[in-house]
Every structure is written in C-alpha cells, then in structure tokens.
Amino acid sequence: MSASTGISLKIIATLSSTLMLACVKGLEGALPVGEVIFFRSLVGIMPLLVWLQYQGGIVEGIKTRNVKGHLGRGLAGTCSMYFSYLSLMYITLTDATAINYAAPLFTVLLAAVVLREKVRLNRWLSVLAGFVGIVIMLSGHLSLSGPSRLTVASLASSVGVLLALLSAICTAGALIQIRYLSGKEKPGAIAFWFTAMTGATSLLTLPFGWRLPQGEQLLLLLGCGFFGGLTQILLTLSMRYADASLLAPFDYSSLLWSVIIGVIFLNVLPENTTLIGASLVALAGIYSVLSERRQRRRAASVALTTRSETADLTAD
Template sequence: MDAKRGILLKVLATLAVTIMFACVRSLDGRIPTGEVVFFRSVFALVPVVLWYGLKGRLAAMVHTESVWRHFGRGLTGTGGMFFNYLALAYLPLAQLTAFSYAVPIFTVIFAALLLGEVVRIYRWSAVAVGLCGVLVMLLPALMDSIRGADGSDALLIGAASALFAAACSALSVIQIRRMTATEDPAAIVFWFTVLTTALGLASLVFGWTMPDPRQLALLIGCGLFGGLAQVLMVMALRAAHASLLAPFDYVGMLWAVVVGYFAFAAVPDIYTLAGAIIVGGAGLFTIWRESRLRALVRREQEALVRNP
C-alpha cells in the first residue's frame, strides 16, 4: 500500500468531481436533467472502458453475479445524480458540496433501518449534530421564505434536491456494501455507468433540448470528468485503505470554493461555511467511529482464530 499516492489520487478525484459539477452548473438549468444524466453517463464510459481495457480487466468489468443488484444500485445512484444536477440549477457549487457532506449521516440512518446495524449513542449523536448543521445551511432560505423574499422558493427547491441526492447516495453506499461480497469493483463501476446511461436515455420521452456547441462541450466535459473521477477513486482505493482516504472527501469544499469563485464569482456565505463545518465534523466523527468499530470486530475475529 502507498498512502501518499492514495491520498493524492483521492484529492485529484475530488477535483474531477468538482469540475464535473462546475460543467453542470454552467448549463444554468437550460438542459433537462435527464439529458444531463445521459451525457454524463455515456461519456463517462470512455475513461472507464479505456482504463479497464489497459489493465486487461474487460472480462471482470462485464462479469456479474446479479444483474438485479446492479439495477437497484443504478436506480439509487441515478437518483443521487439526478437530484444533484437539479440542485445545481438553484444552488452555488460550494453550497451543493456542503449538503453532500450529509451522506455519511444518512448512511448511518439507513444502515440501522435497512441492515439492522447496531448504532449506539456516539453515532446517533453525530447524526443529530449533522442535522443541526443542515438546518444552519437552510436558515437563510427558511427566513427568506417566511418573509416572502424573491428567490426563496428556488433556494428551498435546491436545498431539498441536494438533500434528496445525499439520501440517494447513502442508499447507494449501503447497496455497494452488500455487493462487494460477490461483485468485482470493476463490474460495479461499469454496470452502474451502463444503467445510468439507459435511465438517462429513457428521459428522452419527456423531451430533450438540442444543445448548442458550448452546451455540448459542457455535457461532454461533465461525462469525461465524471468517468475520470471514478477511475481515480478506484486507483486511490487500490493504493490506500478506505478508512485513510475517507476524510479527504472534504477537500471537495476547498475545490468548490476555488472553482466557484473563479468560474462563477461566487463566495459562500457564513451559513454555508458554518453548516459545512458542522456537518463535515459530524461526518468525520462517523467515519472515525465506524473505522474503530471495524477494527474492533477484526481484532475479535483474529482472537477467535488464534484461540478457538
């Protein structure tokens, strides 16, 4: 394992995700969200297939033990993608990134409800703190809505979409936990991309918009950087342990602030930054607590093997 290389790849992956979101944000909501999902998915296949082809893993990429598990994960993953892109029509890049930090919080909730995991007071406390952070980020939009200020409804729609996206992403994490027992990571990445492409294409019946050259370039860029982010993430996980890499998801806020400022002249307000710190801190504690629990279980299993 090469920790430094893994961290570098993870940081580059978060940058690729931020650029992907910036491409979507630059569309200004003028392209239907289902159409954006299609372009993001179909062009993401390019770096994914190229990388696994160069690695000689095309057979592993297409082999699967259960198409239905991929389909279920595809639905939740597409939901996360759809609502993220919808939120970008209403929210600045940094604010969307801040809301995405709620994913570990939702993961704890769904793990308890769907997997029957025992969640003790420490992680429930982290969930409560994280939800308080979400309320801090929502406070300006809620106050504007109460006052009847212009644009308040748009902000609430964006915030609700971002939270739905985080919930869908958390469900996707839960499904991946189940799938890794039987499915190769290459197959998980490939079939997810294929299924999101098909689901995005299905939205054609609701009407698409013919993109102009600039919009087409942004759609293609969204897909290529999305696929690149997936490849970099897999490379990072091969180089270092997931528990080491998880905290570096939060570097995404730095990228979002920098890209948001230079690309859109957007500066996050104090509520977004404060909420992001609260939610991010709760998420980091959750990640740390889960890694401690996994380490404890591993030590107990090793002790049983040594002393049956």
Template sequence: MKNPRTGILLKLGSVFLFTVMAAILKATAPAVPTGEQVFFRSFFGIPVILVWLALKGELATGLRTANPMAHAYRGIIGTISMGCGFAGLGLLPFPEATALNYAMPLMTVIFAAMFLDERVGVFRLSMVALGFAGVLIVLSQRLSLGMGSASAEQSLGAMLTLTGAAFGALAQIFISRMVATEQTSAVVFWFLVTASVLSLVTLPFGWVVPDPATTGLLVAAGLVGGLAQIMLTSSYRFADASLVAPFDYASMLMAIAVGWFVFGEPTTLRMLAGAAVIIAAGVAIILRERHLGIRRGQRAGTPR
C-alpha cells in the same frame, strides 16, 4: 501493496475531478435540461471505464455479474440521486450544494441500521444528530427559518439536493450488499449503462441540441467523471478507506474557490458554519470507526 501517500493523492485527485465535473454541470444547467445532463455524464463515462479495464487486462472478466437485478435496482436509485443532485446544483450556489451533499454519509449510517441491521452506538447516533444540525444551519436561509428569505427556486434546489443525497445513501446500501458477489468495475459500469438508458425517458421533455461549446463541456463532464471514478476506486487499493475518506471534505474548499472565482457566488458565514458542523460530525465518525477497527484487529491478533 499498500501505499498510503499514493492512496491519498488519488483520493484528492478524484475529489478535484468530481468538483470540476460538478462545476461543468452547473455551468451548462441554464442551457441543458437535467435529464440530458445525466445522459452525457453517464454515457461518456462508459468508454473511460472500458479503457481502464482493457489496460488492466480485465475487460473480459471485469463486467461479469451474478446478479443483474441488483444492478438494475441500484441503477434506478442511483439515477434518481444523480438527477436530483444535478437539478439542485443548477439552482443553488455551488458551495451550498456541496455542503448539503455531505448529508449523504449521515443518511447512510441511518439506512445501514434500518436495512442492514448494523449496530449503531450512541456515539455515531450523536454525531449523526450533530451533522443534521449542521444541515439545518445550511438550510435555515432557504427555508426562511432565520433572518432573510430565500427564493422559491433556491428552496426547491435545497430540497432536490437533499433528496439526491437520500437516494445516494440508499444506493450505498445496495452497493454494500452487492460487493459480496460483484466486482467494483461491474457495479460502476452497469450503473452508467442503466443511467444512460433511463435518462432517455426524459427525451420528450425538453431536450435540446446544444451548441458546440456546450456539447464539448457535457462530453468533458462524462469523461472527467469516469476518470474521477477510476481514481476514487484505485485510492482504496493503496490505502484503507478510513484513511482516505476524510479527504472527501477537501471538496468544500474547492467548492468555495469555484463558487467565488467561477460563478461569482459569495459564501455566507451561516453556510460555512453549517458545513463545518457537518464535516466535524462526519470526520468524527470516520476516525471513531478507524480506531475501533484497529482495536478489533489487535484483539483478533492476540493469542488466547
């Protein structure tokens, strides 16, 4: 049963929790290597998903898969995305990393046209171009295109974040194909399992034994991330995706607050301007698709 208010609240809750998770990962980045962060985020998200399925009475059926190899490919791509994103988060100011991640839905539009043969009209292409102009505005100080220069470390962080966004967009393409035969719970669960296993490949490259406080934060990141994923998934049960999707951008306000009050990172006008352009383009695409969906539904319901 649809309940838009509940769907929106769940979406906002998931955005808040994902922001908390990202803040935890940024805070632990100086002490823990990226591969180890990926392990904690993935491994400790698994129990949350299992408890959720058990409470729903779907533990026996929710993890079944008809295409194990699809989960493996999606897991590899998603793990690369997660690793690059976590690494970039540790090198960039928190709001800036958040803004650059907004490039992911823009890239998804491009990849959908390339790999799914989706028709992309002039409007969407124009908005994608506008969104990438916003990305360039955010990037300009990191690539020394404007006044001032950026450290090599922060430039690397920007590139890693965008690489993570690109692989995240590819993962979305895989998911869009998989949902025809796979349950959402199975997609989430087997991704977490795959990421946990793949992260162990980095074990010989600098893993550390974190102190109790850092360990607690890393475990919390996994638990919070798992809960956020459940809230995100549940939001689409109560409201249409086109209605709740724009609330993703509430994370920008949360990121600015976290960056300022937690990490002492001032937000530049250039970053805000670029983020505003990216968000405007993304929201325009979402609203346009919602409008077209309503029109298609009206035509489908018109007697002929």
C-alpha cells in the same frame, strides 16, 4: 506505493467530481437534465472502458452474477444524479456540495433500519451533530421572518435545497447497495453497470424537449462526461492503496474545491452559514469514521491477543 498514494488519488477524485458538477452548473439549465445525464454517461463510459481493457479485458471486468444488486444501486444512483443536477439550477455549487454531506448521515440511519446494523452511541452523536450542521446550512435558504420574505428567489432556493436533500438520501441508498455489492462484485463492474443504467434511463426523457447543444454547451457536456468517468476510475484506484475508512474523511475536501471553483469560475462567494454548517457536518463525519476505525483496530487487537493466549494454553 503507500497509503499516501491512495489519499492523493482520493483528493484528485473529489476535485474531478466537483469539476463535473461545475460543468453542470455552467450549463445554467439551458439543456434538459436527462440530456445532460445522457452525455455524462456516454462520454464517461469511454475512459472507463479503456481502463477496464487495460485492467484485463472489458468482458471479464463487467461480468456479474448479481443483476438485482446492480439494479438497486443503479436506481438509487440515477435518482441521486437527477436530483443533484436539478438542484444546481436553483442553488450554488458550494451549497449543493455542502448539503450532499448529509449522505453519510442518512447512510447510518438506513444501515440501522434496513441492514439492522448495530450503531454505537458515538455514531448517533456524530449523526446528531451533523444534522445540526445541516440545519445551520439550511437556515440561510429557509428562514422566513414574514410574508414579505416569501419571494420567487426564496422559493427557488427552497426547491433547490429540497432537491439536494433528496439527492443525499438517494446517495445514501446507493452507498448501502455498494456496500452490499463490494464483497461480491468487482469495482469496475459496479462502475460500468451504474454508468450504463444512467445512460439507458436518460433516454426515456428524449421525447421531453432535448436540444442540440451549441458551442460552449457541448464543451461543458464533454467535460461533465470526462470528469464523471475519471472520478470513478480514481475512486476505484484509491481503494487499492488505502482502506475506505482512511479515505472517507477526504471526501470533505470537495467543499474546498467547490468554494475555489465557485469564486474563480462562477464568481460566487459562499454564505457564512454554508461554511459553518458544512464544517460541522464534516467534523462529525470525520469523527465518526475515525472512531469506527479505532473500534475495529481495538477489536482486531483483542482477537489477536485471545488467539495468542489460546495458543499458549494449548502449548502448555
């Protein structure tokens, strides 16, 4: 199997992730977010356990020596999920998807501040371009020409945007933790403990008005869990066949899926500002990834040349 297999799995994973969010959006806030996350975790962990068993055993697959790292990843990921699901009560699926594109930009900022990583000028420029794209996206929600524009709808939209941005920031924190865990833990263990933690924390909201899901609601909850678990498996498999840097640009295919699903199933057309801004953010992100990839290849080539020259001198 080649890198094209990894790319295909990545694209299918973004579709699965978008379908999961579409199920949440379809609930239209009829059930508490904590209850939705519980079902997403409970149902989602089942295909994950089957996959872990197939890969060599559940116990072996979830072994960990880094509880602290998993707690950090789980906390950031859980907060991201709560904010993301809450935002879907106020803004469209496409808007929520597009605003989440800010996560890689926040990751660069966190990597520079928290991990003390050296960030090159071209990455800072891509971050700047990305934030310009975010401002364009937000302009459709936050531009108020006067008091007459300050309506309940505009306030709700602003709340949704704020929640989506908070989700993106928490996602960036989770990505930093995953980067830290990747060299020490198996992908299956990272996925399992995250899912287990979201399920456990969701139970804390049980006293706050959980309701028995009815008919279509139950189907949407099951769909949310199934697609959530499937997404984690597909993402893990995709990285077996291709480098993360090659796969990263295909994260942005989720915008296409969200537009298609929004039009066909939710009867919602995206705003022009959302499409323009999201396209700019996507281009900035893709440029950053490709630039870093070229830089690593150049560094590897220089290192190889240096070793070769050293070997020649030694031979002489």
